[in-house]
Amino acid sequence: AQSVSQHNHHVILSEAASLELGCNYSYGGTVNLFWYVQYPGQHLQLLLKYFSGDPLVKGIKGFEAEFIKSKFSFNLRKPSVQWSDTAEYFCAVNSVGSGYALNFGKGTSLLVTP
Amino acid sequence: DADVTQTPRNRITKTGKRIMLECSQTKGHDRMYWYRQDPGLGLRLIYYSFDVKDINKGEISDGYSVSRQAQAKFSLSLESAIPNQTALYFCATSWGAGSDTQYFGPGTRLTVL
Numbered sequence: 001a002q003s004v005s006q007h008n009h010h011v012i013l014s015e016a017a018s019l020e021l022g023c024n025y026s027y028g029g030t031v032n033l034f035w036y037v038q039y040p041g042q043h044l045q046l047l048l049k050y051f052s053g054d055p056l057v058k059g060i061k062g063f064e065a066e067f068i069k070s071k072f073s074f075n076l077r078k079p080s081v082q083w084s085d086t087a088e089y090f091c092a093v094n095s096v097g098s099g100y101a102l103n104f105g106k107g108t109s110l111l112v113t114p
Numbered sequence: 115d116a117d118v119t120q121t122p123r124n125r126i127t128k129t130g131k132r133i134m135l136e137c138s139q140t141k142g143h144d145r146m147y148w149y150r151q152d153p154g155l156g157l158r159l160i161y162y163s164f165d166v167k168d169i170n171k172g173e174i175s176d177g178y179s180v181s182r183q184a185q186a187k188f189s190l191s192l193e194s195a196i197p198n199q200t201a202l203y204f205c206a207t208s209w210g211a212g213s214d215t216q217y218f219g220p221g222t223r224l225t226v227l
Contacts, residue, residue, distance in 0.1 A: 009154070034215075036218075042220075043204065043218045043219060043220045043221055044204065044206075046215045046216075049213065049215065051212065051213035052213075090157065095212065096212060099145075099164065099170055100210075100211070100214070101147055101162045101172060102147075102149075102157070102159070102206075102216060103159070104157040104158070105156055106154060106155055106156040107154075
């Protein structure tokens with residue numbers, strides 16, 4: 001069965017600091033990888049996704065992620081965070097075996113302080 | 115107008131009551147999903163549906179049932195609610211390919227007393 005592990009449960013950063021959130025998955029087959037964000041009181045929105053091609057993918061709001069197949073990782077990065085990036089971030093993976101339903105990590109809560 | 119809507123947005127009920135959560139979408143997607151979110155546990159899949167005749171159990175389907183009344187509507191029922199079903203419930207929709215984005219509704223916050 002697939003599993004998704006997010007290494008950091010709570011992260012606190014100052015504005016302008018760089019961000020990297022770790023995500024590892026366990027699945028030997030072809031997967032599609034996603035990062036979703038949930039701003040306070042809002043529903044989940046897609047930040048970015050990887051399914052093929054260039055392993056460095058760029059998403060909305062200056063976020064990017066790198067798929068490293070050999071490490072089963074899909075880490076999220078942003079060079080300089082803003083207060084408005086305060087949110088919960090979820091890594092997710094799907095595959096054909098699960099009907100393409102998303103298998104989520106437990107999430108990382110990011111607080112950006114002014 | 116929102117593409118994926120959920121009703122009700124908030125519900126407080128008592129143990130043993132039957133509850134139905136509804137999801138509607140205007141995106142024309144075939145696939146619909148129900149997830150629940152618990153603090154520190156992320157989102158977990160309850161049920162998913164490929165179309166009106168194809169419904170599948172997810173990771174945590176016990177205690178829940180679903181109905182796909184039409185392509186655009188997917189309802190989640192708790193036949194006899196219990197306190198550990200207190201959670202935030204999300205509906206999502208997508209096209210059929212694995213790389214397709216899932217679009218989430220605003221969620222229903224359910225409290226079972």
